[in-house]
Amino acid sequence: xxxxxxxxxxxxxxxxxxxxxxxxxxxxxxxxxxxxxxxxxxxxxxxxxxxxxxxxxxxxxxxxxxxxxxxxxxxxxxxxxxxxxxxxxxxxxxxxxxxxxxxxxxxxxxxxxxxxxxxxxxxxxxxxxxxxxxxxxxxxxxxxxxxxxxxxxxxxxxxxxxxxxxxxxxxxxxxxxxxxxxxxxxxxxxxxxxxxxxxxxxxxxxxxxxxxxxxxxxxxxxxxxxxxxxxxxxxxxxxxxxxxxxxxxxxxxxxxxxxxxxxxxxxxxxxxxxxxxxxxxxxx
Numbered sequence: 001x002x003x004x005x006x007x008x009x010x011x012x013x014x015x016x017x018x019x020x021x022x023x024x025x026x027x028x029x030x031x032x033x034x035x036x037x038x039x040x041x042x043x044x045x046x047x048x049x050x051x052x053x054x055x056x057x058x059x060x061x062x063x064x065x066x067x068x069x070x071x072x073x074x075x076x077x078x079x080x081x082x083x084x085x086x087x088x089x090x091x092x093x094x095x096x097x098x099x100x101x102x103x104x105x106x107x108x109x110x111x112x113x114x115x116x117x118x119x120x121x122x123x124x125x126x127x128x129x130x131x132x133x134x135x136x137x138x139x140x141x142x143x144x145x146x147x148x149x150x151x152x153x154x155x156x157x158x159x160x161x162x163x164x165x166x167x168x169x170x171x172x173x174x175x176x177x178x179x180x181x182x183x184x185x186x187x188x189x190x191x192x193x194x195x196x197x198x199x200x201x202x203x204x205x206x207x208x209x210x211x212x213x214x215x216x217x218x219x220x221x222x223x224x225x226x227x228x229x230x231x232x233x234x235x236x237x238x239x240x241x242x243x244x245x246x247x248x249x250x251x252x253x254x255x256x257x258x259x260x261x262x263x264x265x266x267x268x269x270x271x272x273x274x275x276x277x278x279x280x281x282x283x284x
Contacts (some may be wrong), residue, residue, distance in 0.1 A: 020145050042236070043093065043238075065214075081130060084125070091124070098176055100182065103174075115152060126140045126141060188246070192217060
């Protein structure tokens with residue numbers, strides 16, 4: 001059974017770091033030329049291909065991986081998209097998911113897709129739902145505010161590698177009015193079958209198509225506290241921030257992997273800290 005509890009704005013603020021984005025939507029749109037989008041690198045390259053934690057052992061359980069073939073502009077596939085941003089003077093790509101919220105404007109992603117962890121927040125941040133082969137059929141949504149957990153923003157803790165963006169309308173239309181939105185769940189049983197979505201951009205992928213992995217819980221990384229979730233998945237860099245779906249709800253995101261575990265993807269467990277993050281973004 002999945003459970004979703006809303007927290008007060010006061011409790012949310014105690015666990016969340018945020019930054020208002022000063023650049024205009026037009027300046028960000030002008031920045032992301034087709035050439036810059038194509039040249040942007042997977043954000044995971046900042047970590048040298050693996051998270052700096054102790055090794056964990058994975059169990060070889062069945063899982064599947066496939067390119068998404070349903071129409072990208074059709075809900076709920078349209079809720080998934082590609083993220084472009086700048087950190088430390090370099091351009092990067094990640095993945096994200098549009099969430100249902102009162103402000104109709106929340107994108108859920110990994111913390112390292114919005115903030116250096118620890119360090120500065122990203123600039124030139126935009127979400128392109130239904131991105132495919134360089135096209136943006138549903139527009140590009142530019143961040144007005146970026147959020148991450150305090151544990152990521154202050155300490156770079158991968159157990160809390162979660163981020164959110166509140167995006168401005170595109171063409172006068174709010175994000176979820178155009179693309180629909182996923183729900184979000186917290187404090188759920190870890191033993192689920194997860195469907196993970198993302199835009200893997202490191203070889204053998206090119207970042208131009210949406211992929212998904214379907215897997216039960218294979219392992220947990222107990223070197224993280226709380227332990228992160230491990231599923232079978234061969235997606236590479238660029239898929240970070242893509243939502244893990246159970247039913248119709250996002251329950252985690254692609255976060256990191258280990259070089260010695262090429263087919264295991266880890267994601268944070270969404271407990272009370274993730275609730276705080278969502279509550280803060282949804283109330284913005």
